[in-house]
Amino acid sequence: MTRFIAADGPPVEVGRYRDLLRMLPVADPLTARAGPLRADIEAHEPVLRRLVRDRLDIKSPLEFQFMYVGHDSVNQRLIIRYFARAATAREIAGWQAQLVYSLPSLRPVHAYVQAVPLE
Numbered sequence: 001m002t003r004f005i006a007a008d009g010p011p012v013e014v015g016r017y018r019d020l021l022r023m024l025p026v027a028d029p030l031t032a033r034a035g036p037l038r039a040d041i042e043a044h045e046p047v048l049r050r051l052v053r054d055r056l057d058i059k060s061p062l063e064f065q066f067m068y069v070g071h072d073s074v075n076q077r078l079i080i081r082y083f084a085r086a087a088t089a090r091e092i093a094g095w096q097a098q099l100v101y102s103l104p105s106l107r108p109v110h111a112y113v114q115a116v117p118l119e
Helices: 029-033 035-043 045-053
Strands: 012-014 065-072 077-085 092-102 108-117
Touching (some): 035 077, 045 092
């Protein structure tokens, strides 16, 4: 996880993953492969907060929850999404972080952070 904040780390952009992805069920083998990545992310949640706070003006506390593992089969990417709910949902529901890893190496290649509007 700390690779995302390294000086020579992968790019982190405001926005969302733009390519097509499929959310994976819990029983999928790729979901199991994402287990160690999730453990690392959750052990370094302050890094996740920093990725978001460095790019978005946020005054609320950020408590991220795992949402899903996604797979982009065309680009061979694994996407892990985390979401933090807004304390008071007036304009936005919260903030998301999508961490993108290459397959099969599981090397971090990109991250996206975004405010998620209320629907």
